[in-house]
Amino acid sequence: MKNLTLALDAMGGDHGPYITVPAAVQALKSHPNLHFILVGDKTEINRYLSAHTEDFLHRIEIVHTTEVVAMNDRPIHALRFKKNSSMRLALELVKDGRAQACVSAGNTGALMAMSKVILKTLPGIDRPALVSCLPAVTGEPVYLLxxxxxxxxxxxxxFQFAVMGSVLCEAIHQKAHPKVALLNVGIExxxxxxxxxEAGQILQHTDQINYVGFVEGDELYTGKVDVIxxxxxxxxxxxxxxxxxxxxxVHQLKTGLKDGFVVRLLSKLIAPRIQNVLSKMNPDHYNGASLIGLRGIVVKSHGNADEAAFLQAINLAATEAKRRLPEMINDRLESILLDINS
Amino acid sequence: MKNLTLALDAMGGDHGPYITVPAAVQALKSHPNLHFILVGDKTEINRYLSAHTEDFLHRIEIVHTTEVVAMNDRPIHALRFKKNSSMRLALELVKDGRAQACVSAGNTGALMAMSKVILKTLPGIDRPALVSCLPAVTGEPVYLLxxxxxxxxxxxxxFQFAVMGSVLCEAIHQKAHPKVALLNVGIExxxxxxxxxEAGQILQHTDQINYVGFVEGDELYTGKVDVIxxxxxxxxxxxxxxxxxxxxxVHQLKTGLKDGFVVRLLSKLIAPRIQNVLSKMNPDHYNGASLIGLRGIVVKSHGNADEAAFLQAINLAATEAKRRLPEMINDRLESILLDINS
Structure with a gap:
C-alpha cells in the first residue's frame, strides 16, 4: 500500500479530540503506511497524544486552529464566518492534495455545505449525496442514499444517486453488478x-446499472437489493x-422481561445475548456515512461516536481513498453518459 | 347506545368471508345494538354464517353481488369497471344513509378512489387521508397520517391533515388538546x-390546534406527541x-439466541415473552386505518388480517360512528377557518 494521508477534523463531534485522537492512533497501529493531519487546537490534541506511545508521532502532523463549527451552527453561517475552523481547514487539505480524504464527526449540514463549496462536485453530478450502510437480514450491507x-x-x-451508489457498492463492498432499486410506496x-x-424510466434504459425496480420500506433490511x-x-x-x-x-423487551422472579433471572442470563443482537442495530456499529459525488473524499462520523465507531469512519475513508472512489464514480458516469448519447 | 349499522365489504382482503363473517358475528355478540349489512356472494357468506349460532342472524342483512375488486386492480380500473363490486356497494350503503360506516380489507388504492368519488370530501378538505396508530414507548397511541x-x-x-388528526385523536382516544407535530428532517x-x-407557519398561527413543531423520525415511537x-x-x-x-x-433474535445448549434452553423458556413483546409491534395488533376527511366513515383493515384483527377494524368503525367523526371534523374545521378569517 502506498502512503496515505487523512485529514481529521479533530475538534468535530460531541467529544472532539478525546475520541478522534485515540481513534487516529489506533488506526496508525494497524495501517503502517497511514499518516494523519489532525486539525484543531494543538494543546487539546497533544493532551490526548501524549497519553499514547510515541512510536507513531512521526506519522502525525498537527494543523493548529482554535476556531470550530458548533453543532448548532447554520450551514450558511459556518460557510461565511468559520473560515479558519478545523472542519474547513481539513477539507482544504483535501482540496490542496495534501490529504487524500477528510473525516469529521461535526455538524452534518455545515460539512455538506463546505464540502460542496470547497471540493466541488464531479462533472455531471449536480449534488453530493450522503450514503450509509444498513444491516440486512442476510448479513450483507445495503447502501441507502x-x-x-x-x-x-x-x-x-x-438517477445520479443510483449511479454513485452502484459504484460505491462495487468499490467498497467489491460486489459486481450490485442490484439498485428506488424506494417507493409500491412496486408497480x-x-x-x-x-x-421518471427516475425509474431513465434507469431502465441504463444498461450499465443493474436496476431492479421499486422497493417498499419493508425491503430496506431484507438484503434483496444492494443499493436503495x-x-x-x-x-x-x-x-x-x-x-x-x-x-x-429495547424498551419493550426490558419492560416485558422484568416482571416475575424466574423471568427476571432468565432475563439476566439472556440479557447480554439480546443486547448483542440489538447492538448490531446500533447505527454506531455501522458508523461512517460517505459524502459522495465530490472531487474528494469526505466521511461523516456520528457526532456521538465512540473511539471504535470513529475508527470505523477512519477505516472507511482509508478504503475509499485506496480505491480512488471519486475517480471511479467519474469514470463510470462518463461511460454511462457516452452510452446514453451514442 | 342507539342502533348502529355497519356495511362490510365481506369479500375484501386475502381471506374474504372466511375472516370477515366470523369477525362480524363476534362483534354482534359484544354489541347488542349493532347491525351488519354484509355485501358479497350470498352463498359464500352463508357458508360461514351457518357455522355460527343463529341468535344473531336477525341483525345481519346480506346484499348479494358476485363482483369483487381484485387486490391488484388499478384504482382507475376498479372505479370504472367494478360498479357492482362488494366494495363499491358497501360504500354506497354509507352514502345512502343505510349504514353509518364501511369496513373493507380490500385493495387500498381502489378503496380510497371509490370513497372519494362516492362519499365526497368534507367542505374545506381537498383530499382524504389514511391514518393509523403506532404503538409508543409510553403505551399511548400515536396517530400518523x-x-x-x-x-x-x-x-x-x-395543515388539513393536522386538523383532522387532532380531531381524530380527541374523538377516538378522548384526549384533550392532543400534541400535533410535523414529521421533518430536523427540529429547527x-x-x-x-x-x-409553510405548513408549520400556518399551524403556529392556529390557536385551536396544539401544534408543537417539527419532530424527526426517531420520535415516532416515543409518545412525546400524539399526532404526527x-x-x-x-x-x-x-x-x-x-x-x-x-x-x-425478530430474525436476529432468533439467530442470536439459538446457539449453545444453555442459551437454547433459556431461549425456549423466554421465547414466549419476546414473542409477546414483538407481537405488540405487529401491525395487525393495531389494525384498522381510518380514511378521514370524507362525508362518511371508512375503515381499511390489513388485507391479511385475521379474525381478531378484522374485529379491531370493525370496533374502530363502530367507535367512529358513535362519535360521529365526520361531523366533528367538519365542525372543528369550520370553527378554525372562522377563527383564521376573523
Whole structure:
C-alpha cells in the first residue's frame, strides 16, 4: 500500500479530540503506511497524544486552529464566518492534495455545505449525496442514499444517486453488478410520485446499472437489493425511524422481561445475548456515512461516536481513498453518459 | 347506545368471508345494538354464517353481488369497471344513509378512489387521508397520517391533515388538546422542504390546534406527541420501514439466541415473552386505518388480517360512528377557518 494521508477534523463531534485522537492512533497501529493531519487546537490534541506511545508521532502532523463549527451552527453561517475552523481547514487539505480524504464527526449540514463549496462536485453530478450502510437480514450491507443532503430531488438527481451508489457498492463492498432499486410506496410502475417514476424510466434504459425496480420500506433490511435510492427527506426520516423503533423494542423487551422472579433471572442470563443482537442495530456499529459525488473524499462520523465507531469512519475513508472512489464514480458516469448519447 | 349499522365489504382482503363473517358475528355478540349489512356472494357468506349460532342472524342483512375488486386492480380500473363490486356497494350503503360506516380489507388504492368519488370530501378538505396508530414507548397511541393516500401534499393539505388528526385523536382516544407535530428532517424552523415549513407557519398561527413543531423520525415511537403529520409518500415508507426493521430484529433474535445448549434452553423458556413483546409491534395488533376527511366513515383493515384483527377494524368503525367523526371534523374545521378569517 502506498502512503496515505487523512485529514481529521479533530475538534468535530460531541467529544472532539478525546475520541478522534485515540481513534487516529489506533488506526496508525494497524495501517503502517497511514499518516494523519489532525486539525484543531494543538494543546487539546497533544493532551490526548501524549497519553499514547510515541512510536507513531512521526506519522502525525498537527494543523493548529482554535476556531470550530458548533453543532448548532447554520450551514450558511459556518460557510461565511468559520473560515479558519478545523472542519474547513481539513477539507482544504483535501482540496490542496495534501490529504487524500477528510473525516469529521461535526455538524452534518455545515460539512455538506463546505464540502460542496470547497471540493466541488464531479462533472455531471449536480449534488453530493450522503450514503450509509444498513444491516440486512442476510448479513450483507445495503447502501441507502440520500440520507439528508438534499431534501428535494428531481428524477435526474435520483438517477445520479443510483449511479454513485452502484459504484460505491462495487468499490467498497467489491460486489459486481450490485442490484439498485428506488424506494417507493409500491412496486408497480404506476406507483409513487413523478420524480421516482421518471427516475425509474431513465434507469431502465441504463444498461450499465443493474436496476431492479421499486422497493417498499419493508425491503430496506431484507438484503434483496444492494443499493436503495431516495431523496434526502425520505432517507433521513427512514433512518431515524429505524433508530426509533429499535429503541422502542429495547424498551419493550426490558419492560416485558422484568416482571416475575424466574423471568427476571432468565432475563439476566439472556440479557447480554439480546443486547448483542440489538447492538448490531446500533447505527454506531455501522458508523461512517460517505459524502459522495465530490472531487474528494469526505466521511461523516456520528457526532456521538465512540473511539471504535470513529475508527470505523477512519477505516472507511482509508478504503475509499485506496480505491480512488471519486475517480471511479467519474469514470463510470462518463461511460454511462457516452452510452446514453451514442 | 342507539342502533348502529355497519356495511362490510365481506369479500375484501386475502381471506374474504372466511375472516370477515366470523369477525362480524363476534362483534354482534359484544354489541347488542349493532347491525351488519354484509355485501358479497350470498352463498359464500352463508357458508360461514351457518357455522355460527343463529341468535344473531336477525341483525345481519346480506346484499348479494358476485363482483369483487381484485387486490391488484388499478384504482382507475376498479372505479370504472367494478360498479357492482362488494366494495363499491358497501360504500354506497354509507352514502345512502343505510349504514353509518364501511369496513373493507380490500385493495387500498381502489378503496380510497371509490370513497372519494362516492362519499365526497368534507367542505374545506381537498383530499382524504389514511391514518393509523403506532404503538409508543409510553403505551399511548400515536396517530400518523397520511399513510399513502396522497404521494405529494402542499402545505395547505398538510395543515388539513393536522386538523383532522387532532380531531381524530380527541374523538377516538378522548384526549384533550392532543400534541400535533410535523414529521421533518430536523427540529429547527429552517429545516425541511417548502411544504413542511409553510405548513408549520400556518399551524403556529392556529390557536385551536396544539401544534408543537417539527419532530424527526426517531420520535415516532416515543409518545412525546400524539399526532404526527407527513405526506403519504413519507408516511407509507415510514410505516413499511418500521415493519421491516421489526422483522429484522425478530430474525436476529432468533439467530442470536439459538446457539449453545444453555442459551437454547433459556431461549425456549423466554421465547414466549419476546414473542409477546414483538407481537405488540405487529401491525395487525393495531389494525384498522381510518380514511378521514370524507362525508362518511371508512375503515381499511390489513388485507391479511385475521379474525381478531378484522374485529379491531370493525370496533374502530363502530367507535367512529358513535362519535360521529365526520361531523366533528367538519365542525372543528369550520370553527378554525372562522377563527383564521376573523
Amino acid at each position: 440520500d440520507l439528508g443532503a438534499n431534501v428535494a430531488c428531481d428524477s435526474e438527481t435520483l 410502475e404506476n406507483k409513487g410520485n413523478g420524480q421516482v417514476q 435510492v431516495c431523496d434526502g427527506f425520505v432517507g433521513n426520516i427512514t433512518l431515524k425511524t429505524s433508530e426509533g423503533i429499535a429503541k422502542l423494542l | 397520511d399513510l399513502g393516500a396522497n404521494v405529494a401534499c402542499d402545505s395547505e393539505t398538510l 424552523e429552517n429545516k425541511g422542504n417548502g411544504q413542511v415549513q 403529520v407527513c405526506d403519504g409518500f413519507v408516511g407509507n415508507i415510514t410505516l413499511k420501514t418500521s415493519e421491516g426493521i421489526a422483522k429484522l430484529l
